[in-house]
Amino acid sequence: MKVLLSIKPEFAFKIFEGTKRFEFRKAIFKNPDVNIVVVYASSPVQQVIGEFEIEDILSCNPESIWEQTKQQSGITKDFFDEYFADREIAYAIKIKRTKRYENPLSLKEDFHMVPPQSYAYL
Template identity: 60%
Template sequence: MKAVLLSIKPEFAHKIFEGSKKYEFRKQVFKDKSVKKVIVYSSSPEQKVIGEFEIETILGDSPDKIWIQTRLYSGISQEIFKSYFEGRDKAYAIKVASTKRYSKHKSLADFNIHTAPQSFAYVNV
């Protein structure tokens, strides 16, 4: 099965697995709509793959509309959201369905990846 590996800052990555962040925000999303799973790479300073989640849906709209739809479970402040999407006409929110935190962290090499992706990378799981 094809999945995507996303680089996510540690503070936000852990909020996904704690359940307080139910949306992962992106300026661009992957084009392959058959992808239903996200592998979470917690970026620097952690630099470990910490778990995965199933995708419920992907919302795409103006940043203002996406914020209205997601703010209660965004896991971030409105200031961080606005700063991230500043100057953008389109925002994407990947809705987290179910999560699985790995009991033992994995490395990028476990997914045949040698450097952390700037945005995402397709992987086979």
């Protein structure tokens, strides 16, 4: 099963460059059958630029998640701390394999949807 995630362009491109091997989330999808993430690079790019396979989803307190992921996080500790401020649980989606689309897709025209706040099942 596939899920669409809105990701800031700077982080979305790092995923496909291979410098960001984890995607961090405050909330995770409830369906355990999700194994592919389709990446929507949010404003100003506003295009679906590729997808990746999920290797694993880590769930723990933010401090522990940072220790497990910091080498391949693609973000700074300050950004991580700000993002998970006041959160008891942090989620990190471990990226297995990526596929960048040769021709980016339009969310509206190709998927008939608007950008999701967090995620949307496809």
